[in-house]
Amino acid sequence: MLHFYKSIRIFKKLPESNERLEYECKICKEVFLSPFTDKSDLYKHLNLHKEYKKWNEKYKNYKKIKVEPIIDADTMLLVKYFVTSNVSHSSLENKYLLILLNKVVGTKSFDETILPEVYRKLKNKLKEKINNAEDICLITDIWTAKQIQTLLAW
Numbered sequence: 001m002l003h004f005y006k007s008i009r010i011f012k013k014l015p016e017s018n019e020r021l022e023y024e025c026k027i028c029k030e031v032f033l034s035p036f037t038d039k040s041d042l043y044k045h046l047n048l049h050k051e052y053k054k055w056n057e058k059y060k061n062y063k064k065i066k067v068e069p070i071i072d073a074d075t076m077l078l079v080k081y082f083v084t085s086n087v088s089h090s091s092l093e094n095k096y097l098l099i100l101l102n103k104v105v106g107t108k109s110f111d112e113t114i115l116p117e118v119y120r121k122l123k124n125k126l127k128e129k130i131n132n133a134e135d136i137c138l139i140t141d142i143w144t145a146k147q148i149q150t151l152l153a154w
Helices: 040-046 050-063 073-084 089-093 095-101 107-132
Strands: 020-025 031-035 141-144 150-153
Touching: 020 040, 031 040, 073 107, 089 095, 089 107
Parallel strands: none
Antiparallel strands: 020 031, 141 150
8 A cells, every 4th residue: 555655664663653754645645644553544545546546456356366475584583582482572662673673573463474484384394304304213211200200312
């Protein structure tokens, strides 16, 4: 939707949620002031234009196509960070971390897109290694806990 408006795209710091930004409609050149976090007036305006309606129909059909996410090296490092530390991924909501990352990664996309894709890739790699292995060795170890419980692990 925002590609139908001329507006500032790169920020040195994230705007406050109530800060009003200027948006110019590329179709009719009308200028709007809209809060950074509220785009409802911009949507309403675009729905007056047949160009937007046409584009929106094409976009709805495109969204139905399942596209696998691309996990780049930086995203993989981010996943490794959360897996190996005692930090909750809710820290992705921290505006200072987002500045350090130099990209926006939300907890929802992290949970629903990134982690499942990393899991799928790791699972496929492990299957490939097992399928290509000449031999597989499973080692078991038995020990006793302080509570005198016998445990078996592999």
